[in-house]
Amino acid sequence: MTHQVCVLGAGAGFAGDRVDPAVVLARAGVDAVVLECLAERTLVPAIRARRDNPQAGYDPRLVRRLTPLLPVAREKGCRIVSNLGAANPVAAAERIARLARELGLPGLKVAAVVGDDVSDRAAQVRWVREPGAPLLGAHAYLGCHRLADALAQGADVVVTGRVADSALFSAVARDRLVPGEDALAGAIGVGHLLECGGQLTGGNYEPIAGAGLPPPLSAEQYASLGYPLARVMADGSAEIGLPPGAPGIVDALTCSLQLLYEVHDPSYYATPDLVVDFSGVRFETLGENRVRMSGVRSKGPPPTLKVAGFVDRPGFIMDCEIALAGAGARERAEVMAQALRLRLGDWADGDIAVDLVGAGSVLRAGSQPMQGPAPEMRVHVSARCSDGEQAQIIEDEVYAMTLSGPAGGCSVRSEKRPRIEVLDGFIEHQQVPTQLHWSQS
């Protein structure tokens, strides 16, 4: 029987995720808390911020997220690994060291992993299609090795930009595993399973009714949901669970759903370090909220690294909506939607959508039928706009319905979104050298 080599906790699954679950995990005694805070597109505002200020470009929530965590992590000897460095990991590391000084925590060693930004090598990237417009930035997905080196050299905190989410976890395990690709593949699988935090432990999950499963979580349980931890074994298998006393659901079903989440071919999941095969994974229930995961296999290193490029398209998507309430709200909303289509006839069909929120705006033709009259309804316009003036016209036309449309148009809200396109590409491993930059409190 293989032995346990480390305990990993997933303290955040996206940039805006809750702050408190990471503190709960650190208090529970995990060896490392991972904070996954960098979705594909989260890099875009970071790149813009760094352009305006060379000291900016890391996650603006850094101080709020780490202020309650750093003292507990210090007390418990818990490492922190995070991609909240976004477009500027060095500035993030320096800010973390300064925060540690402000919190009275001297001697904290913070390593920044540098090298994911390949904007100056964009010509060497094989893009899946021509960018067709200037690139705002290009970042390669790094693997776990430079992060693991930083931990081996004594880093208390490792902060990165774009790395594979699973690598934030496998970096902690790398030096403790038995030799061989399958053990590292197992640790990558653990990372993939944990990277979305509460989505593994009962969040965004509805049990199958009548299948003898635990009931859905209550409001109180969702509000204090425990985030997952994994006891990783030397062979790369793991026991998945929750911090003691924390509410949540960890069973074969929640684990299976999260293992397959955003995976395409389950037998070929490409990560920067290894292509992993999930097709033989087994989840074995060990007890309440305790599941053993095993059977992840390696298919060898991938031929190239993935790159995410960002293309700035001019203009905006304008999102604008208006409410109707009282008897006949549905009928007045349908008339208003039709009137808006008439007013906004300059927009081509593919560049504008007018929906009734509350009557199939999300799933459209796949929606459930509406039962009975609606007490209120919202008419929603989304439109591609080539410039700010066009976006203003959309908002103005919706607003004008309050005076010149069916009775009772109210509660208008609108949002203007930039049009950024994400473009995938591939680059040779040797084109992406990495290094460490150290800061200390």
Add this chain to the structure above:
Amino acid sequence: MRVGDIAAGRAGDKGDTLDLSLVACDQAAYELLCKALTPERLQPLMNRIVPGPVMRYEVPGLRALKFVLPQALPGGVYASLHPGLHWQKAAIWLLLDLHVEDEGHTLLAPVDRQERRP
């Protein structure tokens, strides 16, 4: 029988690709879903809502089916003209709300909005 009565599901996305996972509650449910939810049957239903082909992977060890729709989200989720951001997180109900029957033959049908509308 509603798919969501015998399976749990989750939707994800990467770039233009929508991915939908179903995990069946037992072996009989898994076999029924394998028979009923073929890509050929699903594609016309899914194409009422999203464009492009439907691919399917089977993971029998987890009693799971994985559906991948590589052109379903043209330009990625941020280019969508659905109200607000991330409508695709609800897209799993496109599968969960389908009906499957298995009485000598297999059938697959969506809820019919017109028929059911009061």
